[in-house]
Amino acid sequence: MKQFEEWRYLLLQNPLTLIALIVFIGVVICALFAPWLVPYDPFASDTVNALQPPSANNWFGTDQLGRDIFSRVIMGARMDLGIAVGAVALAAAIGTFLGACAGFYGGHFDQAVGRGVDIIMAFPLFVLAMAIVAGLGNNVINVVYASAIINMPFYVRVVRSEILILKNAGFVEAARLCGNSNKRILWFQLLPNVSAPLVVQMSLNMGWSMLNAASLSFVGLGIRPPTPEWGIMVAEGAHYIISGQWWVALFPGLALTLVVLCFNLLGDGLRDIIDPRRRT
Amino acid sequence: MTTLLNVEKLTKHFPLTASPNIFKRLTGSKQKPSYLHAVDNISFTLNKGESLGLVGESGCGKSTLVRLLTRLLDPTSGHILFNDRHIGDVPAKEFAIHPERAKIQQVFQDPTDSLNPRFTAFDCIADPLKRLQKLSGEALQKRVEAIAAQVSLPLTLLSRYPHQLSGGQKLRVGIARGIALQPDLLILDEPTSALDVSVQAVILKLLDKLRRELGLSYLFVSHDLNVVRLLCDRVMAMYLGKVVETGPVEEVFQRPRHPYTKALIAAISHFDAGGQVQRVRLQGELPSPIDPDPHACRFYGRCPAREDRCLREMPELEKYGEHKSACLLAQQPITQTEAIAQIPAVSL
Numbered sequence: 273m274k275q276f277e278e279w280r281y282l283l284l285q286n287p288l289t290l291i292a293l294i295v296f297i298g299v300v301i302c303a304l305f306a307p308w309l310v311p312y313d314p315f316a317s318d319t320v321n322a323l324q325p326p327s328a329n330n331w332f333g334t335d336q337l338g339r340d341i342f343s344r345v346i347m348g349a350r351m352d353l354g355i356a357v358g359a360v361a362l363a364a365a366i367g368t369f370l371g372a373c374a375g376f377y378g379g380h381f382d383q384a385v386g387r388g389v390d391i392i393m394a395f396p397l398f399v400l401a402m403a404i405v406a407g408l409g410n411n412v413i414n415v416v417y418a419s420a421i422i423n424m425p426f427y428v429r430v431v432r433s434e435i436l437i438l439k440n441a442g443f444v445e446a447a448r449l450c451g452n453s454n455k456r457i458l459w460f461q462l463l464p465n466v467s468a469p470l471v472v473q474m475s476l477n478m479g480w481s482m483l484n485a486a487s488l489s490f491v492g493l494g495i496r497p498p499t500p501e502w503g504i505m506v507a508e509g510a511h512y513i514i515s516g517q518w519w520v521a522l523f524p525g526l527a528l529t530l531v532v533l534c535f536n537l538l539g540d541g542l543r544d545i546i547d548p549r550r551r552t
Numbered sequence: 553m554t555t556l557l558n559v560e561k562l563t564k565h566f567p568l569t570a571s572p573n574i575f576k577r578l579t580g581s582k583q584k585p586s587y588l589h590a591v592d593n594i595s596f597t598l599n600k601g602e603s604l605g606l607v608g609e610s611g612c613g614k615s616t617l618v619r620l621l622t623r624l625l626d627p628t629s630g631h632i633l634f635n636d637r638h639i640g641d642v643p644a645k646e647f648a649i650h651p652e653r654a655k656i657q658q659v660f661q662d663p664t665d666s667l668n669p670r671f672t673a674f675d676c677i678a679d680p681l682k683r684l685q686k687l688s689g690e691a692l693q694k695r696v697e698a699i700a701a702q703v704s705l706p707l708t709l710l711s712r713y714p715h716q717l718s719g720g721q722k723l724r725v726g727i728a729r730g731i732a733l734q735p736d737l738l739i740l741d742e743p744t745s746a747l748d749v750s751v752q753a754v755i756l757k758l759l760d761k762l763r764r765e766l767g768l769s770y771l772f773v774s775h776d777l778n779v780v781r782l783l784c785d786r787v788m789a790m791y792l793g794k795v796v797e798t799g800p801v802e803e804v805f806q807r808p809r810h811p812y813t814k815a816l817i818a819a820i821s822h823f824d825a826g827g828q829v830q831r832v833r834l835q836g837e838l839p840s841p842i843d844p845d846p847h848a849c850r851f852y853g854r855c856p857a858r859e860d861r862c863l864r865e866m867p868e869l870e871k872y873g874e875h876k877s878a879c880l881l882a883q884q885p886i887t888q889t890e891a892i893a894q895i896p897a898v899s900l
Contacts (some may be wrong), residue, residue: 307780408576441666442660442662443667443668443671445624446658446660447668448624448648449657449658450683450729453677456683461671464668
């Protein structure tokens, strides 16, 4: 109860975070319950009503096959959010593990991880992701892997640098005197102190890997039509902008922008909430 | 009185050219490695229930000595006998699970830095009990509360994080963690240096009380000689990795034999000694501890009473009753005029 009061207070102090949180929850609900929320079947084509502008019946208009864009945008949240969550979870887990070990133990392992990360970073990351998907096979799970690989270096670096600073703190020495082994010190004493920058990184990264998944499908990799996905929808809609049917590309694009923006705002807000030193 | 800790010829040298660069490794050119002599051939004993003060300026090797004794660092050579057991030979890595681990504890210098910001006061005090005594649940709760009461830490503060506590409260948490495992030896590394004077006095009283109640032995590292005089039975002065003087605290304060100790004691600030004090002022800085001349007195460069023979012979600790001093000149009996004005002792 006290915890709840504290959170409420913190959120009211940061209205932007509150808005971002509400949007985020909305997106998650859309993603989880999309099939029951949509007014029309997102796959049902109706060529008579193709390329209709937004109206009371079709809030976001219809596309070239007469499918309801509003329904497709809601369904698209599922795919994009799923890929982003999967990629970020994978990248954070592996990156944190490698970064923490590299920072804490140092030596040859640190060198190896550091150079490995440098190699990944030396590629233009989006091109690398394209190459991975093209090489591993053009399907959704490979988009997740590709996204995870190009995101991982950021986690390695964030966690490694934080651990490097923290491992010389007095409380590490104190923990040793209390009988903690190296492993315990790293995972139970140091890692909780890295959680604030880690959560910020994850939240910012979530938006970025969403963009990444959408970009990959925009260029025709990963997800294929007719799956409702924002990147494909923008790509398909792009053909109709010149002829005046702006709504086909605009609404999925707006949805993408809104969600990415909300992740970024949420990241900043979470940092303030999670770090106990910034609470009073 | 039984001996708790017996340190024999303890030495720690840090190599300075740890990894030669790849060019030198390939060409095979060998460089004579330099060593930083952090702790050099130190021997002393500490009895059960005794409080030993360790004084010396920054960089003289106090912290290294402490880390050697707490077994976070492996000595280059020498022995540490604790309860008649050799613990200096156990690698620092394995000491975490050694049965003597619980018996040597430390209160750290900076109470903010030494508490995990993610741990509540309760977690901090409970950590050693969970790890080394395997306490949990109700037993753990009771034990932590009992320890908090011992250090006069209000129980309501146990759920707070370090940043929600004051400096004095944080130090109490640190002390509570130190005594939680009922150690035999508690090393206090300048515990009061980060506190206000008013809080210092309270903490010092607490430390004095704990020592008597729990039968602890203290190794009290401090810059503040007045504090050492208050709390310690014996005092040991270090200079550049060596012990230069040791003895019962009043004896050393009244009749210091080594010129360094004389200077340290003369530097104590006090009100009523006025102009009668003949101040020994030291010039210059601590010389480099890297490969010092093994045949010269390390204090030579700054010594106000130096003679030529000090450059030819390294003085070792000589016994003068209970009192030991490592100075060639101290072998001459001191005259009354040489004795510096007596500084009145303060009491708790």
